Amino acid sequence: MTERWPELSFEDLIGTTRFDIHERAHITVDDEICADCSTRGCVVACPANLFVPTSDGGILFNYEQCFECGTCYLVCNEEGAITWTYPEGGHGVVFKRT
Amino acid sequence: MVGSNPTSVDAIVVGAGPAGAAAATVLARKGHSVILLERGSFPGSKNMYGGVVYPRILDQLHPQWWDEAPIQRWITRRSTMVLTDTQALTVDFRSASWGRPPYNGATAFRPDWDHWLASKAEADGAQLVCSTTATGLLRDERGQVIGVTTDRPDGELHARVVIACDGVNSFLAKEAGLYGDVDAANYTVGVKETIALPKEVIDERFGVRDREGVDIEILGGTSGVNGGGFVYTNLDTLAVGVVLKLPKLAAQQQRPEEIIANLKAHPGIAPLVEGGEVKEYSAHVIPEAGLSMMPKMTGDGMLVAGDAAAMCLAAGIWLEGVNFAMASGMYAGEAAAEALTADDTSAVGLVGYERRLNDTFVLRDHRKLRRAPSLVLSDRVQHLYPHMIANTVERMFRVDNPTPKPGLRRILNEERKRAGVKLKDLAGDALDGLRSFG
Numbered sequence: 187m188t189e190r191w192p193e194l195s196f197e198d199l200i201g202t203t204r205f206d207i208h209e210r211a212h213i214t215v216d217d218e219i220c221a222d223c224s225t226r227g228c229v230v231a232c233p234a235n236l237f238v239p240t241s242d243g244g245i246l247f248n249y250e251q252c253f254e255c256g257t258c259y260l261v262c263n264e265e266g267a268i269t270w271t272y273p274e275g276g277h278g279v280v281f282k283r284t
Numbered sequence: 285m286v287g288s289n290p291t292s293v294d295a296i297v298v299g300a301g302p303a304g305a306a307a308a309t310v311l312a313r314k315g316h317s318v319i320l321l322e323r324g325s326f327p328g329s330k331n332m333y334g335g336v337v338y339p340r341i342l343d344q345l346h347p348q349w350w351d352e353a354p355i356q357r358w359i360t361r362r363s364t365m366v367l368t369d370t371q372a373l374t375v376d377f378r379s380a381s382w383g384r385p386p387y388n389g390a391t392a393f394r395p396d397w398d399h400w401l402a403s404k405a406e407a408d409g410a411q412l413v414c415s416t417t418a419t420g421l422l423r424d425e426r427g428q429v430i431g432v433t434t435d436r437p438d439g440e441l442h443a444r445v446v447i448a449c450d451g452v453n454s455f456l457a458k459e460a461g462l463y464g465d466v467d468a469a470n471y472t473v474g475v476k477e478t479i480a481l482p483k484e485v486i487d488e489r490f491g492v493r494d495r496e497g498v499d500i501e502i503l504g505g506t507s508g509v510n511g512g513g514f515v516y517t518n519l520d521t522l523a524v525g526v527v528l529k530l531p532k533l534a535a536q537q538q539r540p541e542e543i544i545a546n547l548k549a550h551p552g553i554a555p556l557v558e559g560g561e562v563k564e565y566s567a568h569v570i571p572e573a574g575l576s577m578m579p580k581m582t583g584d585g586m587l588v589a590g591d592a593a594a595m596c597l598a599a600g601i602w603l604e605g606v607n608f609a610m611a612s613g614m615y616a617g618e619a620a621a622e623a624l625t626a627d628d629t630s631a632v633g634l635v636g637y638e639r640r641l642n643d644t645f646v647l648r649d650h651r652k653l654r655r656a657p658s659l660v661l662s663d664r665v666q667h668l669y670p671h672m673i674a675n676t677v678e679r680m681f682r683v684d685n686p687t688p689k690p691g692l693r694r695i696l697n698e699e700r701k702r703a704g705v706k707l708k709d710l711a712g713d714a715l716d717g718l719r720s721f722g
Binding site for chain 1: 466
């Protein structure tokens with residue numbers, strides 16, 4: 187396969203999406219459970235790349251640029267590691283009208 | 285009870301997507317008080333899909349809908365592609381009649397479409413309340429649903445019936461116990477880039493003009509992850525993306541945006557999409573497994589419709605969802621109105637909903653195609669057949685002089701073996717396909 191034009195960096199790619207961020211995190215992650223998780227499906231599957239493994243074996247996550255799609259909790263196979271609710275009404279991702 | 289005088293209406297519809305807007309429209313027209321609750325700042329702001337809607341069900345609700353619906357292009361050309369790393373086989377169909385009323389499919393942006401459909405509900409008398417998340421169900425002492433809690437101060441809303449149109453994650457249907465175990469294998473994630481190109485460039489590359497549009501569905505091209513790809517033409521943007529089966533995606537190393545990048549770089553796709561500017565990156569989970577994953581649709585005081593009831597039809601050559609959402613919402617609205625008039629909104633009183641689903645395309649299509657989702661996403665269809673088919677066609681059209689032509693049957697047999705497909709499995713899948721699609 188050949189690249190015909192440069193791909194955007196992930197930061198630039200997700201920078202095209204609008205988010206109205208609320209101060210309350212609508213996702214919480216239980217570090218202790220994640221530290222023992224060997225599969226870590228969330229890291230590769232989250233389309234917003236919100237879950238990043240750290241060098242000390244933990245998982246760093248942020249909730250700000252979240253599509254609210256639910257992929258992370260669906261692929262998570264460790265009971266209770268990811269707690270997921272919708273953000274406060276009027277906040278979170280805003281897909282664009284034309 | 286929070287607050288001394290909680291709001292009370294006949295019906296609360298949670299979620300102002302296509303299902304919710306249709307339900308609210310029907311209820312409001314029959315004179316019932318209805319609140320249409322939306323957690324986004326406007327209807328559609330949380331919603332994305334690949335990009336094609338089949339709106340004919342709106343003939344009943346909004347005759348002449350095509351005069352005002354916010355569509356991008358009418359689909360007049362449908363292509364189905366089978367990709368390997370270096371090959372592409374395309375079956376291409378055009379129909380001029382799909383470019384004229386009553387049309388067939390159209391590309392549209394969900395923030396435009398859902399906003400429009402909800403505004404129709406409002407015009408019919410539904411009360412649209414945005415920026416408000418339903419956080420749970422209210423029940424009476426017998427367990428009948430009597431309203432919802434929201435994240436607003438004093439945010440209890442009471443109603444005689446609640447219609448959950450709260451999307452694929454439907455926390456309300458799960459709270460009501462209408463879902464069994466949730467299995468990630470029943471879900472895919474759709475990920476898409478909206479890429480701007482001048483309208484003339486799109487017209488030229490895709491061989492269309494005016495409001496004509498193209499729908500390309502792709503088997504293969506998902507970097508070895510079970511799923512599919514798509515390219516759709518909007519007016520002056522393209523929708524390019526992939527749909528990926530969640531457990532397969534989670535069990536490998538490539539991220540969704542990398543899989544889209546691979547698809548965009550494919551020699552069969554790159555000339556169509558290159559050079560454009562990404563305007564938006566988006567993602568949404570899809571209930572992919574059809575009938576086998578559907579929840580109970582009815583509870584005491586409650587109905588479930590749209591994605592919340594897993595009504596997407598992901599049957600390979602048919603990829604639909606918004607039409608099922610609009611129809612199920614409409615039927616939920618009719619059944620709820622019936623129950624309200626008869627003053628019985630228990631599950632027994634709401635029985636008209638499932639009767640309507642069963643009698644119409646909503647569940648008839650899903651019953652007929654119940655085997656299709658698992659067949660389409662199976663490892664053989666996803667990983668072996670594209671090679672077998674593309675290599676067969678390549679050898680069929682390759683002129684290998686001085687070697688004489690081998691004959692189609694021999695090529696197919698050799699390529700079947702080379703792809704590692706057992707005759708028994710191929711026959712079984714063919715039969716399965718006939719039973720599913722026939």
